[in-house]
């Protein structure tokens with residue numbers, strides 16, 4: 001990964017810093033006149049409240065734009081004026097009664113001097129770590145480091161069946177000589193890994209490294225783990241289990257690097273800054289500014305992993321918004337993180353007691369923001385997966401895949417395109433269990449789930465409908481194209497060799513396919529796909545039958 005974000009994002013961040021500067025200059029003119037009034041003991045409650053609000057915002061935002069000293073001074077002045085503002089709230093004519101002459105003069109002069117901090121220039125901004133561009137393909141590129149040509153051929157063809165593209169090299173030097181993109185996962189012969197003495201870890205920092213080898217004992221496994229390997233598989237490889245493990249490693253990594261965040265703030269520049277930084281780091285971001293009435297529709301449409309919300313936005317309280325969201329059962333478990341310049345632990349705790357889950361105190365560095373949000377999104381996804389995903393396959397559960405089918409049906413009507421819906425069922429699966437054992441049967445089910453994940457697009461929906469039955473929804477996909485694709489899936493699946501009690505075996509797959517747009521109701525399309533599946537089973541299994549209306 002690179003430590004430099006793209007020049008395009010960098011230029012946009014510089015533009016935001018410039019906008020912050022310009023706004024701050026305007027703000028200082030107002031603060032300067034309030035400073036004069038404070039120094040001469042003539043400031044009223046309205047002016048003090050304005051100064052408090054303004055200083056609070058500067059304290060929270062200046063650091064983000066590279067003016068930490070300005071932010072720190074604003075924070076100190078905010079703490080000085082706060083008691084006076086609180087006194088005003090009790091109805092006192094002027095909160096200045098709380099400041100003695102000398103303090104008032106000092107406070108007034110310091111307000112007038114804020115511009116000096118801006119003129120000092122600020123510190124150079126640090127830039128976040130960018131995420132390498134994602135491959136449009138759903139077939140991950142796996143780097144295999146294998147000096148033995150015959151073993152290498154076996155791996156390439158075996159992994160190819162599961163939809164992995166393999167880049168093969170004999171040793172690390174050969175890879176470094178090439179100019180290929182960095183793969184998301186490395187498979188390496190154990191002896192090559194150990195001989196490299198940690199060089200692989202340095203070269204592929206953060207990437208999962210999976211070792212394969214013929215020796216299996218405690219000392220060997222310990223040595224591999226000690227050098228930083230993430231997994232070890234002993235030969236002969238059980239390919240379905242191996243592919244399943246690779247898939248889990250990749251899904252875990254993808255979960256850790258992606259996420260969806262909805263940001264609610266009233267500071268345009270700050271929000272744009274966060275949004276740019278998070279997007280550059282691979283997080284998908286949506287923002288809501290100005291009208292909090294847009295929050296609920298934005299949540300329903302965007303379905304974020306976490307909500308990042310300012311604690312106080314003009315006259316809108318983030319705490320009240322959080323409580324309001326919790327009225328809806330749908331948003332009860334949505335993690336809400338307050339983003340605030342509030343450093344008082346008591347007030348933070350009060351906010352957490354009112355519907356929030358955590359606090360990020362402004363200002364915060366770009367890399368801290370990105371790292372925290374990544375970890376938070378990852379945790380939120382893991383919890384969400386527990387609820388919505390089938391634990392054996394990681395695919396959507398029955399009710400969720402059905403509701404996705406219904407949403408896609410509605411989209412077909414809105415957008416005027418056709419989408420495919422298919423029911424998939426393993427053939428003679430009872431026999432598989434009876435002959436090879438239930439555990440081998442489970443490996444077959446996971447094998448199909450992995451193959452589907454690899455072969456279908458990221459936008460396709462895959463669910464485990466029942467025991468050995470699956471449902472897939474292929475958005476914006478004409479019937480002919482869907483039939484070709486699913487026929488390929490059937491062919492590849494039937495070639496996979498599984499291992500059971502009675503030796504190697506293959507399993508075939510039957511598919512019933514229907515067009516979502518051709519039916520008035522999603523349930524009718526599901527029934528049609530089901531009938532087509534039944535027809536396929538009757539007429540010989542192992543392939544695809546398209547439903548006729």
Ligand SMILES: Nc1nc2c(ncn2[C@@H]2O[C@H](COP(=O)(O)OP(=O)(O)OP(=O)(O)O)[C@@H](O)[C@H]2O)c(=O)[nH]1
Nearest residue numbers: 425426427428429430431433438441442467468537
């Ligand atoms: N190993 C394993 N077996 C399962 C699981 N869920 C369902 N099954 C088995 O899948 C088998 C399905 O059998 P049937 O519905 O008779 O169908 P089939 O033998 O696949 O025959 P056809 O569908 O007609 O080709 C049953 O024996 C179930 O016990 C699971 O999670 N793991």
